Amino acid sequence: MEYIFVLAMVGLAAAMVGGGLFFSRLVAPHNPGGNKSVPYECGEQPIGQAWIQFNVGYYLFGLLFLVFDVEAALMYPWAVVFRSTGLPGLIEMLIFVLVLVIGLIYAWRKGVLEWV
Amino acid sequence: MIELLARHSPGLPEWLTLCVVLYSIGLYGLLTRRNAIAMLMAVEIMLNAAALNFVVFDRFSTNQQADGQVMALFVIVMAAAEIVVGMAIVVALYRMRGTVDINQMNSMRG
Amino acid sequence: MSIIIPEIIVLATAFAILIADLFMNERTRVYLAPAAVAGLLLALAVMVVHTPASGALIGGRFTMDAAGWWFKILFMISALIAVLLSMDTLDGRARVRVRGMGFRGEYYSILLFSVVGMMFLVSARDLATLFVSLELATLPLFVLAAWRRDDPKSGEAGLKYVVLGALASAFIVYGFGILYGLTQSTDLETIAQRLAGERAPAFWLAAALVLAGAGFKLTIVPFHMWAADVYQGAPTPVTAYLSVGSKAAGLAFAFQVFYRIFGDALPHWDMLIAIFAALTMTLGNLVAIVQHDIKRFMAFSAISQAGYFLLGFLGAAEEGVPAMLFYLLVYIFSNLAVFACIIWFENETGKGQIEDYRGLSLSNPLMALGMTLALFSLAGIPPLSGFVGKFFLFSIASKAGFHGLVAVAAVNSTISLYYYLRVVRQMYIEPVDERVPAPGSSVSIGLSLALLSVPVAILGILPTVYEGIHAATIAWLASMPQG
Numbered sequence: 001m002e003y004i005f006v007l008a009m010v011g012l013a014a015a016m017v018g019g020g021l022f023f024s025r026l027v028a029p030h031n032p033g034g035n036k037s038v039p040y041e042c043g044e045q046p047i048g049q050a051w052i053q054f055n056v057g058y059y060l061f062g063l064l065f066l067v068f069d070v071e072a073a074l075m076y077p078w079a080v081v082f083r084s085t086g087l088p089g090l091i092e093m094l095i096f097v098l099v100l101v102i103g104l105i106y107a108w109r110k111g112v113l114e115w116v
Numbered sequence: 117m118i119e120l121l122a123r124h125s126p127g128l129p130e131w132l133t134l135c136v137v138l139y140s141i142g143l144y145g146l147l148t149r150r151n152a153i154a155m156l157m158a159v160e161i162m163l164n165a166a167a168l169n170f171v172v173f174d175r176f177s178t179n180q181q182a183d184g185q186v187m188a189l190f191v192i193v194m195a196a197a198e199i200v201v202g203m204a205i206v207v208a209l210y211r212m213r214g215t216v217d218i219n220q221m222n223s224m225r226g
Numbered sequence: 227m228s229i230i231i232p233e234i235i236v237l238a239t240a241f242a243i244l245i246a247d248l249f250m251n252e253r254t255r256v257y258l259a260p261a262a263v264a265g266l267l268l269a270l271a272v273m274v275v276h277t278p279a280s281g282a283l284i285g286g287r288f289t290m291d292a293a294g295w296w297f298k299i300l301f302m303i304s305a306l307i308a309v310l311l312s313m314d315t316l317d318g319r320a321r322v323r324v325r326g327m328g329f330r331g332e333y334y335s336i337l338l339f340s341v342v343g344m345m346f347l348v349s350a351r352d353l354a355t356l357f358v359s360l361e362l363a364t365l366p367l368f369v370l371a372a373w374r375r376d377d378p379k380s381g382e383a384g385l386k387y388v389v390l391g392a393l394a395s396a397f398i399v400y401g402f403g404i405l406y407g408l409t410q411s412t413d414l415e416t417i418a419q420r421l422a423g424e425r426a427p428a429f430w431l432a433a434a435l436v437l438a439g440a441g442f443k444l445t446i447v448p449f450h451m452w453a454a455d456v457y458q459g460a461p462t463p464v465t466a467y468l469s470v471g472s473k474a475a476g477l478a479f480a481f482q483v484f485y486r487i488f489g490d491a492l493p494h495w496d497m498l499i500a501i502f503a504a505l506t507m508t509l510g511n512l513v514a515i516v517q518h519d520i521k522r523f524m525a526f527s528a529i530s531q532a533g534y535f536l537l538g539f540l541g542a543a544e545e546g547v548p549a550m551l552f553y554l555l556v557y558i559f560s561n562l563a564v565f566a567c568i569i570w571f572e573n574e575t576g577k578g579q580i581e582d583y584r585g586l587s588l589s590n591p592l593m594a595l596g597m598t599l600a601l602f603s604l605a606g607i608p609p610l611s612g613f614v615g616k617f618f619l620f621s622i623a624s625k626a627g628f629h630g631l632v633a634v635a636a637v638n639s640t641i642s643l644y645y646y647l648r649v650v651r652q653m654y655i656e657p658v659d660e661r662v663p664a665p666g667s668s669v670s671i672g673l674s675l676a677l678l679s680v681p682v683a684i685l686g687i688l689p690t691v692y693e694g695i696h697a698a699t700i701a702w703l704a705s706m707p708q709g
Contacts, residue, residue, distance in 0.1 A: 003119050059207060063200050070196040073189055077182075102241055109248040139400060146393060155389050162396035169403035173410070183354075183412045190354050191399055194361045198395065201365055202388045205372045209381035218389075221382045224458045224522070 060112050071100055131172040138165035152209070152216040156202045160195055167191040229281040229290040232269040232298065233345050239265025240338035247331020255330050259313045262334040266306045266341075273298060279701065286413075287352045291705050292698035294348040296551055297478050300558055304474060305341040307562045308467035309334060310674040311569050315463055321666060322576030326376035327461060333373065337467065340366035344475040347482070353402045353412040356482060360398070363475045364391055364443070367468055371460040383459025390452040394442035401435030404428050405487065414486045422490045433488060440483050443476030445532045447506040454513075457525035462572050465521055466565035469528050470558045477535060477554055481547070484539060485706060492539070499539050500623070500631045507533030507638040515645045520568055520580050523645070524561070527604065530642060531557055534619055537635065541622040543703055548696040549622055553615035555695075556603065556685055560612055563600035563678040566671050567593050574665035580649055585658035590665055594653045596675045601646040603682045606639050614686035 078085075078093055085092075107113060138161060145158030167188040174184025210216050242265075243258055250258075273295070282289040314320050316330050327333075343362030350356040368391055372384020406412055408428055409420040421429065441449040457465050484492050510530030517523035535557075538550035570593060571586070572578055587594040603612035616639065624632045685691055 003122055056207065059203070063203065066196055066200060070193050074193060077186060077189065099241075102245065106244060106248065135403075139396075142396070146389075152385055152389070156392070159389065159392040159396055163392070163399065166396060166399040166403050169400060170406060173403065173407035177407075177410045179410055184406055187354050187357075187402070187406065187412060190358055194358065194395070194399075197361065197365055198388070198392050201368050202385075202392065205368065205381060205384040205388055208372060208375055209378070209385055212376065212378045212381055218385075221385060223379050223382055224455050 057115060064107055064112060067103065068100065071096075128172065128176045131175075132169070135165050135169045135172060138162075138168065150218050152206050152218055153203075155218065156199060156206070159202075160199055163191060163195040163198070167195070229277055229349075230283055230288060232273045232277060232302070233342055233349075235265060235269040235272060236302070236338050236345070237342050239269075240335040240342065243331050243338070244335040247335075250331070256317050258330050258334055259309055259317070262309045262338060263306060265338070266302050266309070270299065270302050270306070273302070279698070280705070282351075287355055288346070288349045289351050290349060291702050293481065293547065293551065293702035296555075296695060296698055297348040297474065297481075298345045300474055300555060301341050301344045301471065304467065304470045304558055304562065305337060307566075307674050307678065308337060308463060308471070310670045311466050311562070311566055312337075312463035313670045314573050314668050315461070315569065319668070320573035322573065324374070324461065324573075326374040326380075329373075333370070336366040336369055340364075340370075340467075340471065344471065344478065347475060348478045350482065351414050351486075353406060353414070353417075356414070356479075357395075357399055357402060360443075360475075360479060361395060364395075364472070367391075367464075367472055370464040371456050371468065373461050373464060377459075377461075379459040380461060381459075383456045386452055386459075387456045390442065394439045394449075397435045397442070398439030401432045401439065404432035404435070408432065414482070418487055418489055421487070433491070436483055436487070440476065440480045441502070443472065443479055444535070445473070445476070445506075445529045446502050446536065447509045447529065447533075450506070450510070450529045450532075453529055454522055454525045457528070458519055458522040462521065462565070462569045462578070465524070466562060466569060469524060469561050469565065473528065473532065473535075474554055474558065476532075477550065480539075485543060485547075489706060496540055496626065496628070499536055500628050503533045503536035503540075503623075504631055504634045505533070506530065506536065507635060511638050511641045511645070515641070517645075518579050518581065520578050520583075520649070523580060523649075524564065524568070527642070527646075528561070530638065531561075531604070533638070534616060534635065537619040537623040537631070540628060540631075541626040543706075544700065545618075545622050545625070547703065548692065548699040549615070549618035551695045551699065552692050553619055555691070556611040556615040556682070559678050559681045559685070560600045560603040563596055563675055563682055564604070566675040566678065567597035567600075570668055570671045570675075571665070573668065573671075580652055583649060583652045584656045586653040588658055590667070592672075593665075593675070596679050598650050598653065599679055600682055601649055605643040605646040607643070609686055611682055611685035614692075618692075 074096070075093070078089065082089060142158045142160070142162030142165060145161065146155050149155050149158060170184040170187040170191065172184075174182060174188075177184065206216050213220070239262060243261055246261070247255065247258060277295070278290065279292045279295050280290055312333065315324050315327055316333060340363055343359050343364070343366070346355065346359035347363055350359050368384055368388040371387045372381050374380035405417055405421070408424060408426070409417045411417055411420065438449060442452075445453045457469065460468060488495075507530045510526045510528075510533060514523055514526035514530065517526060535550055535553060538546040538553070540546065568578070571583065575582065586597075599610065603610040606613045606616040608614075616635075620632050620635055623635065
């Protein structure tokens, strides 16, 4: 029965948001058009549509980030058991990181890291 | 309703249903979408459903080995690798063809 | 420790090539292929001379057994020949240049990564290692299929392969998840023990998902649809590797699944396997008849060959496993020999239709002879090795009581003889257009064809190889979990 307060809270929250919207609609002047319909009223002028092709450089960086991001996830279980695995565990992780470093060197030499 | 939810924490059947629903959404998306990127996204949903499956079984398993969570990590990593390869191919294909619509991928016929 | 050395050598070669490529110029990159060959030869030598046929590492998660030993040898031989066959195309020695085939360092290292994945696949004894190594074996194949960056067909092949391959992975990993849920273990042996007698609906769902994934890798009808487009669109040397490497890896995966996980239930699936086998060989054969593109033709030929492999799962494992391994050996040699000729012909003339092979017996009799030999072996004409391999497989199905299936297989063999002979007829019998220029020769391809033709011709006559495989299999089966 104590959850009745939660229900009341939900109702109150909805009423406040909905009421605010409704009230501002009631009293505020309503004349759309012009600069009001652009995404940012004060700031950069948007140029063209959002559905354009992005520079492929973003994509390469995204892929590179994805690989390293996910590999980092593999290190968490290792970190949890690091104390019990000791030196062999450390060496294994170093080999793992070495493989990643090779990948990074590869990307570097291929010029992926330079923004064009 | 809220009371019911508060008293009833989801058990194994509910979680498994979630996995199946996710997996089915992915499969449905793969079968209906014709955009290559959307298809890859659908496959990702399926793989993530499978990863969730492992975690759920691990959570409700009686042994404390955490094998399932480790499997889930591997599934995530493999899914990432798959998407990287897939996206690279899609981008290369787009440069050649100007489209990633799978319906137009019919240059080979027997 | 010594059981993992071949894998480490191949892996180290792959990384060394990848790094070396970054610091080389176009002229010195011709040494990359010999480096890959050297690495593979060294690994092969270590494997043959030094590696014991049993042992375990990492708490039993990586093990070596007799059947795995054979599989690894076959993977390395396939990769070795694939590198030899790729050299001309990649180094630009082809008379008709194949454009967009550059990036030699990446090509060879990715090829080697795929081999390492396959080698780990047969040694995996855990769902995690099994899944990761399966992905390591197939992900490079997606990349290789899409290798030609200026050829839309290659990209299309890669896209279809990656989408359907990822779907197969999703099937497999969801099936693995259910298996884990049923048994609360990721160790294959423990899973097999706890699955014994288990016939809950979840078991059937898991089995269906995993088997669908395995069927995809093995190109079993109805999971074959990717093969034709991928084989046709991929660069020809890649198709050569794909046709043998991916099939061998698929069979290795099927071995793991059938014998290690579902060993208990396998005898009850006879009828299902028989139906799939009949469907696969019939459909592959019927479609192959009407093909004109030789790579697409070889794709359907490969699909029908997968149907023959399935026959081996029907009978007792003591007979089925050596028969399948032996046929895999024969298939690898024969198929690679055919592809050696296809690659050479494409390099010299830039053509790939079956009709283009007209008059090859006059312009280059040795190549035509090698191709004929290999095609006859694939068709199963005695006394070539293909006949012996098929004979073993058919006799297993017959012993298991599937006489109707054997009849279907025999009819299919006859049909396949017809379409393999279509190519031979073009080379030997069709009237020659005298404007055919004499094609040149190639050292690496000629060498590989010679190396391949000998086993194609004599493997069936020499009993020692089959006996070796048979003995290895008995030892392997003894190591199986008794479900």
